[in-house]
Amino acid sequence: MTTALLWFSGTGNSLATAQFLQKNLSGKTELFRIPLDDSFVMTEYEKIIFVFPVYAWGYPRIVGKLIESLKLPHNPFTAAVVTYGGGAGNTLEFTKKKFEKSGLHLDAGFQIHLPENYPPFGGAPKAEKIKELLDSAPDSLKEIALKIDKKEKEFPKVGWFSSLFGPLAYWFFAEMGLPRAGKKFSVNDACTSCGICYQICPVDNIKMEAGRPTFGSKCEQCFGCFHWCPVSAIQYGKTEKQTRYHHPDVKLSSFIRRKNHSL
Ligand SMILES: Cc1cc2nc3c(=O)[nH]c(=O)nc-3n(C[C@H](O)[C@H](O)[C@H](O)COP(=O)(O)O)c2cc1C
Ligand code: SF4
Ligand code: SF4
Missing domain, CATH: 3.40.50.360 (Flavodoxin domain)
Structure with a gap:
């Protein structure tokens, strides 16, 4: 059962x-x-x-x-x-x-x-x-x-x-959007090199280089990195003014997959 x-x-x-x-x-x-x-x-x-x-x-x-x-x-x-x-x-x-x-x-x-x-x-x-x-x-x-x-x-x-049109929308997302997603991220000077984005990415698409995250080509577009960054340093186009969100009943620890990059 x-x-x-x-x-x-x-x-x-x-x-x-x-x-x-x-x-x-x-x-x-x-x-x-x-x-x-x-x-x-x-x-x-x-x-x-x-x-x-x-x-x-x-x-x-x-x-x-x-x-x-x-x-x-x-x-x-x-x-x-x-x-x-x-x-x-x-x-x-x-x-x-x-x-x-x-x-x-x-x-x-x-x-x-x-x-x-x-x-x-x-x-x-x-x-x-x-x-x-x-x-x-x-x-x-x-x-x-x-x-x-x-x-x-x-x-x-x-x-x-x-x-009728759903499968077409999905095709655009999967074939055109996902392969290009990693290139649209940027990180501003608010980044504290805490490594949380690196630790939570579900597909290990983030590397830490010189204390800053860099984004590879395997992005699933979950936007966990974007929303969980404690200082809203990760941008996806012009998103400085967007509110960051996560559901109040979940803990960051449930998303951690890797040890901190500095360990
Ligand atoms: C890449 C992407 C595509 C999305 N597409 C849709 C969509 O087609 N329709 C919709 O209602 N919400 C869409 N959303 C919103 C999410 O489905 C919604 O916020 C979801 O509850 C997020 O779940 P999570 O907090 O478990 O990641 C999309 C979100 C992302 C990141
Ligand atoms: S979560 Fe934010 S502050 Fe921490 S390393 Fe990633 S971009 Fe920098
Ligand atoms: S959006 Fe999700 S899959 Fe893409 S880099 Fe950020 S955490 Fe990883």
């Missing part, structure tokens, strides 16, 4: 969602961060729930790679819970198709509206809007937890527009 919650998150909305589900689902639950390590043995789980942010009406590339590599011979109940900042479009339909193309099945999909974190679209909203979204999330999440407990096979309805 154990449920695995596999999470990917840049600014904590999806991690806080996974943590909330962990507290509210019945039976034993375990959290695993994507990319997974050897501690995750998939055949041990009766339910596997994928929790991740919507990127361009699709999934983070790293989640797509995980789906491609999964083998689920014991046929668990699978669900995706996605967090989004403006509109989830056809994300869950698109994710379901990805599972099917990979020889798997996705039984259910749920979406939850939380604060936006994408700098090119203006980044995080104003404090009142953040509060409104955070306050309304728990009721929706409790309903989602009940449905997962009952293994309800449910997906949201998708409008024709996002069904």
Whole structure:
């Protein structure tokens, strides 16, 4: 009766969602961060729930790679819970198709509206809007937890527009946006060389050179580095005036993957 919650998150909305589900689902639950390590043995789980942010009406590339590599011979109940900042479009339909193309099945999909974190679209909203979204999330999440407990096979309805154009938007993101993402970062003189950005990057895309981060070509655009920098030194274009955000219920320590560069 154990449920695995596999999470990917840049600014904590999806991690806080996974943590909330962990507290509210019945039976034993375990959290695993994507990319997974050897501690995750998939055949041990009766339910596997994928929790991740919507990127361009699709999934983070790293989640797509995980789906491609999964083998689920014991046929668990699978669900995706996605967090989004403006509109989830056809994300869950698109994710379901990805599972099917990979020889798997996705039984259910749920979406939850939380604060936006994408700098090119203006980044995080104003404090009142953040509060409104955070306050309304728990009721929706409790309903989602009940449905997962009952293994309800449910997906949201998708409008024709996002069904038609969503895959194109995702293609632009994956093929044009992601390969160029690393080049758009810059770091200003506020940087204290603390190394937090280096430590949290989920794909080791950041190197510290002469005390400053440099960005490689493997960026997933999670914007964890951008939002968690304690002095807002990381920019993505003209973003000096943008608010930095992370979900208040998550800790920086949950995102640390590497020891500090100076150790
Ligand atoms: C690269 C990127 C693309 C995004 N695309 C969308 C989108 O298509 N629709 C949407 O509603 N939100 C979009 N967002 C916002 C995130 O889905 C949203 O803020 C999410 O809750 C962030 O989750 P996290 O805190 O777990 O990283 C995007 C964010 C990023 C970084
Ligand atoms: S997190 Fe910010 S201050 Fe720390 S090293 Fe990175 S850019 Fe510099
Ligand atoms: S470089 Fe920054 S935005 Fe890109 S994957 Fe690493 S932490 Fe995320």
